[in-house]
Amino acid sequence: MAFRKVKMGMVGGGQGAFIGEVHRLAAALDNQVELVCGAFSSDYENTKTTGAALGLSEERLYTSYKEMMVAESKLPANERMDFVSIVTPNHLHYPVAVAALEAGFHVLSDKPATATSDEARQLDAIVESTGLLFGLTHTYLGYPMIWQARHLVQTGALGKVRKVYVEYPQGWLSKDEESGGSKQAAWRTDPAKSGISGCMGDIGTHAHNMAEFVSCEKVTELCSELSTFVKGRRLDDDGAALLRFENGATGVLMASQVCAGEENNLKVRVYGEKGGLEWQQEDENSLVVKWLEQPKQTYKAGAGNIGLCDIASNMCRTPGGHPEGYLEAFANLYRNFAKAITAGESKQATGVPGIKDGVRGMAFVDAIVESSSADSVWTKIKI
Amino acid sequence: MAFRKVKMGMVGGGQGAFIGEVHRLAAALDNQVELVCGAFSSDYENTKTTGAALGLSEERLYTSYKEMMVAESKLPANERMDFVSIVTPNHLHYPVAVAALEAGFHVLSDKPATATSDEARQLDAIVESTGLLFGLTHTYLGYPMIWQARHLVQTGALGKVRKVYVEYPQGWLSKDEESGGSKQAAWRTDPAKSGISGCMGDIGTHAHNMAEFVSCEKVTELCSELSTFVKGRRLDDDGAALLRFENGATGVLMASQVCAGEENNLKVRVYGEKGGLEWQQEDENSLVVKWLEQPKQTYKAGAGNIGLCDIASNMCRTPGGHPEGYLEAFANLYRNFAKAITAGESKQATGVPGIKDGVRGMAFVDAIVESSSADSVWTKIKI
Amino acid sequence: MAFRKVKMGMVGGGQGAFIGEVHRLAAALDNQVELVCGAFSSDYENTKTTGAALGLSEERLYTSYKEMMVAESKLPANERMDFVSIVTPNHLHYPVAVAALEAGFHVLSDKPATATSDEARQLDAIVESTGLLFGLTHTYLGYPMIWQARHLVQTGALGKVRKVYVEYPQGWLSKDEESGGSKQAAWRTDPAKSGISGCMGDIGTHAHNMAEFVSCEKVTELCSELSTFVKGRRLDDDGAALLRFENGATGVLMASQVCAGEENNLKVRVYGEKGGLEWQQEDENSLVVKWLEQPKQTYKAGAGNIGLCDIASNMCRTPGGHPEGYLEAFANLYRNFAKAITAGESKQATGVPGIKDGVRGMAFVDAIVESSSADSVWTKIKI
């Protein structure tokens, strides 16, 4: 069979944006995906400049995502895009995804899936009805050691899970950056673009997703307090929650954007009856396992590395000791998504979080905001 | 002035106990304290064996702490003990301390100060009225880097404190050790000896004390959930709480004895407007400071080490790079207590936690148990 | 100006090879380079399979590098490759590079530059006479923190350099892998393909290059002992050398492929009069600086990170805390090389090691083998 790169269109990611470029680097890495068109900005000049710098021909640069869906649909099957990568602020995730799906294109969207829970549930229904693929770039699930961690829990090596601690401290919003000209800060602290939560929507969702993925357990209810430390800020920039899991485990989730000095210090710990595991995003290639009855072990990422499960091993491009990082993790999601398209998978791409995860994430945000507003009363996560 | 070691009597710490021996090692290290008598156990045979192994003469080995107070009082001033070290299970802390103070002896007690809040407040009144010294061995305050951490907060280097995370995961009670013959586990999980809380009374109090000491802020209220994971256990073996501090900071406290694989992984983090600091008991000689606007720094313990405040520097016995640990931390409390006796200090020894800290600790335990019982309602810490 | 990707042809890197795929991933990452043709293997079937999997059209797949040079030369300027990436075993580096340069193509070659010192010097002359670009993928110079380290030395922050320690322990040749079917092990231990040294040619050259780059000083002479630990192996698999530098500094270089359990634990340390720095490839995003008269600092990689020099900062694609690794380091060399082509640079591409480094590397190998053969007599590195 002749090799064929999967064709990608992109909405968002014009100059001044951050995550769009990350998506493009990730998509490029493995030579499996080709960017063919874009509506990078609501400002068409920005779209043109961005597109030119990327080597796209001008006829594939669109003034709006709507125009893009229409125009691409009309192209011959072997020319038009296969999927849309959505890298806009949160409030546009839903309308763009709907437009793409309805035009027959698969969707790979930045997280959170939508701006509200209602939208997430509707999107779920649309994905269901179209049968098209919907992927959500919860980047941190692209790290091989996360799959190794999950593998240890799933195979029972740690025993029944009792405790889950997950934390994501950042410090970049320690000051009023939104008034200082940071485009990133501006939309993330604007309820109209970000949704009902700032910190929890942005990084709390990563932490929640990670906790459930690694522990193989679902959070059922929580008790939380959110705070806004920077004067004038319109959304929470910090918070924490006590967690209860379906199997009786309990846990704690902490996320903050005002932990001055921190970068992206996401960390997850899961303890079972026989031992506990620990992973940190800033030391991404190590997985520490502390055992009750044997010395501590450290698994290391690396293609073919000893002790790794097949999935984790296959997610590594280089042998051990040559670190792979954030872009490779991101690229793993793109590679899996491209593979799913080529393989003709439907709705949920193997190895990529999907709309069901998106629905869970939005329900988590609802619950954490609701609990905090009600003086930290225990609040169920309603799916 | 002629050198004179301070004379110590000990209650508790017979064979089979753990913390008594630690106290003795700590007391011995600096050659400032001399053990002269003891009532090591309710079993006099144990007391005799213990005393003989320590080289004590039999007439200074007592059948009970009451007998010890009476007998020692009758000895000439230059022979009798100067202070009593209390290393019994929790429920005996109060009666022994009262007996010692009333007999005119200073007291250095293991924590928690007492088994109940009421006892703690009464003890406070007795210390106040006798004017004698009362010290509490919150060991972790004996580490030099903790004082350096506090120094950075106190001098404003971190800016106004916003966040405090403190955690103390242990794993040694992951199984039903109390039925398995562990004397340590047995009394710690027995409400009659331990008080109303297991994990929180034992190590949660350390975490609470540490959080307040380093942040220079008081916890005013909390919202908590305690759990008992091991079947049949009569007290909590795990828990967490959201915290509110007097100055508006918020925080999280986690303590557990069922984090399988953990040893004594006490860790405290404090973030202010300009940066955050981080200290772990298992890496005791380093203090990491992450700054918002300069590269990360690591202070290292060591006598005369650059960048250390005087107190921290003076707590080190050796130049940098020759690690000092838990026993040295403990010994710092003993050294300070001996110095306070020699200097004729009253009620509160410089550099040693006192009865006020004990009262706060017991009030913390009350609040965390009360909140957990009331479905995690926010509960004030009542001093 | 219209965007134009730089066109790459590749020699070597067929199925079963390792480093070729790494080069392709690195070249792809930044969307600046396009693979257009290849002679991936001496086995044309392999070349065809490899090319097909990469989506190349069959007319750009060549039976030999010689055919490739001829055929590509005849293509229109805007179609033919701009440069040749050489990823063969060592003995082919020289003939392929010469053929490419003589046909008018720039060359980016895996290291070492050639199989012998003579070849390296001749290649230097050819680069000089053609004026074409020649780059050498000493990957580890693609890490941003290496440039930050060099910056600290260059700006005098550490004072005059006194000591340089560099080490590269690996463990993958602890057993007789070459007899066990490993293609990688087979050619690396074969003098006909690898040159006069195994371990030192392969990874000792990385260590030597790193030592000189970071310290800003040249090694002038050395005293060494090489060993072969695995029975039957035909080249050294281990060695160490004492080093003397031009400015009077001294140092030690260690490299081994039989340090069982190690992966790619390259580490460099440079000490000056005022402080020392330390960097490890497996913790690539941190640079530790220990000062004589201030607390230890840790610089962290990240676009725009505080304290980084411009070059280091610009080598990062993501803000701090999102780790970049080996492929990004490699990609930095490709990106710089592509930029140099576009900018019309000659001979030496900015930010990419060149033929002069290649000559130094080969002279280092000569000296280390010579010294070891002469019972570790001090031996000058002859450029």
Next chain:
Amino acid sequence: MAFRKVKMGMVGGGQGAFIGEVHRLAAALDNQVELVCGAFSSDYENTKTTGAALGLSEERLYTSYKEMMVAESKLPANERMDFVSIVTPNHLHYPVAVAALEAGFHVLSDKPATATSDEARQLDAIVESTGLLFGLTHTYLGYPMIWQARHLVQTGALGKVRKVYVEYPQGWLSKDEESGGSKQAAWRTDPAKSGISGCMGDIGTHAHNMAEFVSCEKVTELCSELSTFVKGRRLDDDGAALLRFENGATGVLMASQVCAGEENNLKVRVYGEKGGLEWQQEDENSLVVKWLEQPKQTYKAGAGNIGLCDIASNMCRTPGGHPEGYLEAFANLYRNFAKAITAGESKQATGVPGIKDGVRGMAFVDAIVESSSADSVWTKIKI
């Protein structure tokens, strides 16, 4: 049997000295040793002040070590000292040790054993003829994880040893401290007091001793270069050597006192056919083992900790997670020495380095100086 502390006399360790106080703290820790007399300084006023601060009675403070030997010999057996602790500068180790042994006292001496090789050999003969105990405080052998490391090698877990790397970088002599009033620096850089080597005699001997102890192999010959970086200094302050071991293993030893920013960063690594181990003095309670065919393990110190050999476990005073450090390591040597006296051992105390180690250490210093003087020619270590 009645408990009886072992009685210690001390030579050296007056005010202004460093290591004497460390010995006293170490001796005190376990309540097994009692300081009863001293000749702390050649300045009797210093001796009196020191003795008074230690609570010694004046009649047990001597004007010279000779006087001490004579006077103590005349005391009743149950009053006089059992052994002499020698904590003087190097040149006095020999005469004091000889005087003590000839007067019938056991000796525990700071390292190196003597100032010259000849003295060491003579001392060996005297120990042999008297049958008294002679111990050498190679402190770092008092760390439990060093014995665990040796245990792994001895039991064959790592396979045949191939490589040994040992290093001891310090930075405290980066400047001309000896002219600046540092008493420590003054004698250590004075050939009359220190012997023929500065850095190698002081800390190179520690490194050499550690390398042989952990690897269970003897260094047979070496090839070295020593340097003096600080102008005017009279002895080496830095050096390195290539090593050959009896079993065919090779290695590298590095020691320096001008690695600005370093404290006491002693590190040893031993690689066998199946894996390698790694221990650092500044992270003293961890022993990392990297395996060829299983995930990395980390053993942690702690009484009763899983995976530890009995000796290592028994060297710990507290359960895991409560760090023990340098003083506890030192105290382990004192405790073992006291136990050997009580048990009536002869010549070599169990668990304490002895005169044979001292002879090896001095021979190592001779060889490393000789090789360096002869342009790094391979030089045998002559015992």
